[in-house]
Amino acid sequence: MTLNRIVILIVFFLVGSCGGDGDVESPPNLPINSLPGVYVGVFPCEGCPGIPTTLWLRSDGRFFFEQEYPAVEEREAMSAHNLGRWNWVVDERTLTLQGSGPARRFARQDADTLMMRTDSDLEHRLGRDASAPDFSATIRMVGMARMRGGNAWFTECLTGLEAPVKKDGDFARFRHQYRSAGGQGRAVVVELEGHFSWSPGGAPGSLTIDRFVTVKAEGGC
Incomplete structure (x- = not known):
């Protein structure tokens, strides 16, 4: 990982951990x-034209979060992703996203607008976009994988989403390492880069492993 990429990720998590803009109140x-839907916007960014941001807020309590950092001077463009579970805190009238890294908190300005709570004087606004596509990016995930009869299933740790694994992409490498780790039908911890496809009802249809990273014979989510 390059120094620029590390710096960007640190900024990404720090922005998400900022505490509360007391001026933003939810009706x-x-x-x-x-609440569920897809929300899009451009977050402010010092020294860049802005960070396109999309939040997929699913009705099953899961979320996906994507930010597209533009290229600036010697820094290459990059995408940053997070996933996890969301919760509406009634007493605080706050939407909380809990995934990897610090929690992000949003106030609901109206039925179609979310405002991220930050210490910045600049608005971090997302608006509902009914035309936005399903989440399809390739992301790094950790989860439990098991094989039986040549078929495999994957359960992502942060969301609990479960899907059958397609037999293309980097499936062969996954299968080899799974068997080498002595999986033999039991669930083992794996790390991979992959993407979901979705059924018409919104449930995960399948997972494609774009790049298999590692398998651990011990441990769990």
């Missing part, structure tokens, strides 16, 4: 079941 009467 009290918006139903929680109207």
